[in-house]
Amino acid sequence: MGGLGESVVALPRQGGGDGGPRDARRLPRVPGFAAVPGASGGSADAHGAAVSSKAAGKALRGRVPRASHADFTPGADRPDAVAAVEESNRGRIDELAPIRVGRMAATPFAFLRGSAGLMAYDLVRTPLTGIGAQICGDAHAANFGLYGDARGGLVIDLNDFDETVHGPWEWDVKRLATSLVLAGREAGADEDTCRRAAHDTVGSYRRTMRLLAKLSALDAWNAIADEELVSHTDAHDLLGTLERVSEKARHNTSGRFAAKSTEAVAGGGRRFVDAPPVLRRIADDEAAAVAGALAGYLDTLSEDRLPLLARYAIHDVAFRVVGTGSVGTRSYVVLLLDHRGEPLVLQVKEARPSALLPHLAAAGFEAPAVEHEGRRVVLGQKRMQVVSDILLGWTTVGERPFQVRQFRNRKGSVDPAALAADQVDDYARMTGALLARAHAHSADPRLIAGYCGKNEELDEAVAAFAVTYADRTEADHAELVRAVRDGRVAAEAGV
Known part of the structure; x- marks a missing residue:
């Protein structure tokens, strides 16, 4: 225990006494635990840590005024939209670009959904408090949804973590607020409604x-259960939509996907059926490499999960295109069948370095050494979600890192661009609360709360930023559309 500083924990003295104050027992400071307030000789009381955290957050307002978060001016050397998209396609499968x-x-x-890196480039040039959290990195409004828990229930939370890193909490908040303006515009809501949605998501977060x-x-760690979200965020107008999404999610299972995407084979079992370009069969050696890599995946799981997977046999592997920003990455579905022929489908998805990584140093955050990109994604997801997929893990196929998870695990999502105008701000408040809950698992909520404060100054500032950045995104999108129309960039629409 040598070399560890000592702290003080007040414990009762062994044996009798006169009922007066007890001596404090001196115990070693253990790394990974907080220091005891006042242990260094100061006079802080039992609430000293709370006071100092809140005060530290409040003091940050002097250096980074909350109103300053309205600011956004594109840098003179900002890459144009077409160049940013082409750069983000680097290293992906060419024919899927x-x-x-x-x-x-x-x-x-x-466009916003696929341009997390470009937005991170811009966010570096906006005010930063220096408070870090495990952030999603791509916290747009469509990256929240329902999924199944281990007991068959449905949870609602953030559900995409490809870009997750330890970084500025403001980046997630601003990206979410901007996405709500764009989704509202696409849904046909008027500009006041779109701005209010951005305002409300920040207010709910705060x-x-x-x-x-x-x-x-x-x-705090266990606060705001999903069944409390609607009342907590006053999102009652969203109830009918959530009920419809929940009902659909309950049927969105491996079994249903397998029934539509596989066929019986001679001698028993099933195999995937070609449905190009989204789903296609692959060569035997490629399928064998993916299947073989699942041995390494098992090593990343908790040992209590292994007997479950031991009851399944691997029957087939296919390539499947997923997402918007993820298109072009290597992504496979693996068909497993149990003794009754009931399916479980795993997704084995390439994990590329976070698009935010090149911008962290400029934001004052040290980019951590990443031993495996799949591990980064999985651990980031577990740090942010209340409940995660019990089969979440990672592996390596060839020399490329992959994450592994259940496919179609009763997933469901609200399409924010299809909401009625009177539901957009309800959805905004709900996602803002979910984002705060996720950030509070890695950042001290007292510190962020101290900075955000009681009034709406931050809400108004970020809403102003969101409207400005939504305008910038629309201009970027128009530039990409012109490039496609002029034949400078190849595009396949409607897939």
């Missing part, structure tokens, strides 16, 4: 963080 471009060119909101800051550490 036109599908990715086609999906990004569909709408300004779709109020939720203040709530978490007032709770004990354990209560």
Whole structure:
């Protein structure tokens, strides 16, 4: 225990006594645990840590005024939209690039979904508090949704973590607010409604963080159960939509996907059926490499999961195109069948370095050494979600890192661009609360709450930023559409 500083924990003295104050027992400071307030000889009371965290957050307002978050001026050397898209396609499968471009060119909101790196380039040039958290990195409005838990229930949370890193909490908030403006515009909402949605998501984030800051550490960690979200965020107009999405999600299973995407083979079992370009069969050696890599995946799982997977046999592997920003990465589906022929489908998805990584140093955050990109994604997801997929893990195929998860695990999502105008701000408040809950698992909610404060100054500033950046995104999208129309960039629409 040598070399560890000592801290003081007040414990009762063994044996009898006169009922007066007890001596404090001196115990070693253990790395990974907080220091005891006042242990260094100061006079802080039991609430000293809470006071100092909140005060530190509040003091940051002097250096980074909350109103300054409205600011956005594109840098003179900002890459144009076409160059940014082409750069983000580097290292992906060439023949899938036109599908990715086609999906990004569909709408300004779709463009935002595929341009996390470009937005990170811009966000570096906006005010930063220096408070870090495990951030999603791609916290747009369509990256929240329902998924199944281990007992058959449905949870709602962030659900895409390809870009997750330890970085500035503001980046997630600003990206979410901007996405709500774009989704609202696409849904046909008027400009006041779109701005209010951005305002409301920040307000909900701020109020939720203040709530978490007032709770004990354990209560804050487990706060705001999903069944409380609607009332907590006053999102009652969204109830019917959530019920419809939930009902659909319950049927969105491996079994249903397998029934549509596989066929019986001679001698028993099933195999995937070609449905190009989204689903296609692959060569035997490629399929064998993916299947063989699942041995390494098992090593990343908790040992109590292994008996479950031991009851399944691997029957087939196919390539499947996914997402918008993810198109062009290597992504496989693996068909497993149990003794009754019931399917479980795993997704084995390439994990590329986060698009935010090149911009962290300029934001004052040290880019951590990443031993495996799949591990980065999985651990980031587990740090942010309340409940994660019990089969979440990672592996390596060839020399490329991959994440592994259940495919079609009763997933469902709200399409924010298809919401009625009177539902957009409800959805904004709900996602803002979910984002605060996710950030509070890695950042001290007292520190962020101290900075955000009680009034709406931050809400108004970020809403102004969101409208400005939504305009910038629309201009970027128009530039990409012109490039496609002029034949400078290949695009395949409607896939």
